[in-house]
Amino acid sequence: QVQLVESGGGSVQAGGSLRLSCAASGQTLSSYIMGWFRQAPGKEREFVAAVSRTGGTTYSTGSVKGRFTISRDNAKNTVYLQMSSLKPEDTAVYYCAALVSPFISRRASEYDYWGQGTQVTVSS
16 A cells, blocks of 8 residues: 655645645556646646656646646655646645646546645735
8 A cells, every 4th residue: 555645735826836746655656657636725636747657657637737747756755736827727735646647637536546635826
């Protein structure tokens, strides 16, 4: 079983940047497809981005394309989400998640392990 811990959240003004990190322990991260999700108050958890086991393939949702970049460093057992040009509508708790299946998914229900989340607040 893998344990995931997110960090790097905080408060930033619109147009600013943040880099979220997700550190894994318990098992090597290279065994998993990794994803980032977010959940705003009163809304369902939504897919943000995912990266293949090697880091060679990434997917992101339309609202963050060109602004957010997911990456991973398997040697450091860490996944990142670089967020730029942040908007107030990006405000949410951001979660990283690990997927055992070899197929990338945008569905939160298919991910097997989750971190506790980190708050990102973007003010206008």
